[in-house]
Amino acid sequence: DIQMTQSSSSFSVSLGDRVTITCKASEDIYNRLAWYQQKPGNAPRLLISGATSLETGVPSRFSGSGSGKDYTLSITSLQTEDVATYYCQQYWSTPLTFGAGTKLELK
């Protein structure tokens, strides 16, 4: 199974901050990397697929980058509604696997 490691389990952030969340796969996943946002009591929401492609309706302050094993989700100018938990997921091979999540908390 491919292991997905998110570098931090939580971040303390301020509104307007630029936030970067990293995710590392245990092997090359050929950009088959998705990012999800989840707010308490809600289902995950797909933000980015193919490592860099923003889903329809997702604000442009979100962006994804990376290749091979290493990937990043960036949020420029953090807004209140961005406070959530973010998961990376690889879909290069089954079983599909998720990172443990990174929770953004306001300072």
Add this chain to the structure above:
Amino acid sequence: EVQLQQSGPELVKPGASVKMSCKASGYTFTSYVMHWVKQKPGQGLEWIGYINPYNDGTKYNEKFKGKATLTSDKSSSTAYMELSSLTSEDSAVYYCARAELGGWLPAYWGQGTLVTVSA
């Protein structure tokens, strides 16, 4: 608009089974794989498996083989997951999620079904 409507919360006794549903609308049910994902309270996401409603083909995470059974009903555009021999470790929210077009990526998610296993 793609919609996945999942069945309501379940309270079940240890050792019992539970079957939950995921009714799809807004797209051609047989054209997309349907995934199931587990989330224990306060924890992360775990992929259970998927079903291809076109041919009822399934793929399971080895961890859930023998625990989860995925089925579908084309006539009602509904996917089902049955969990057997329930223990407290099965208490979780279970999500169905439709894949992207032509691929595996879970793109559209249902609201989740909470299963609580308790005597």
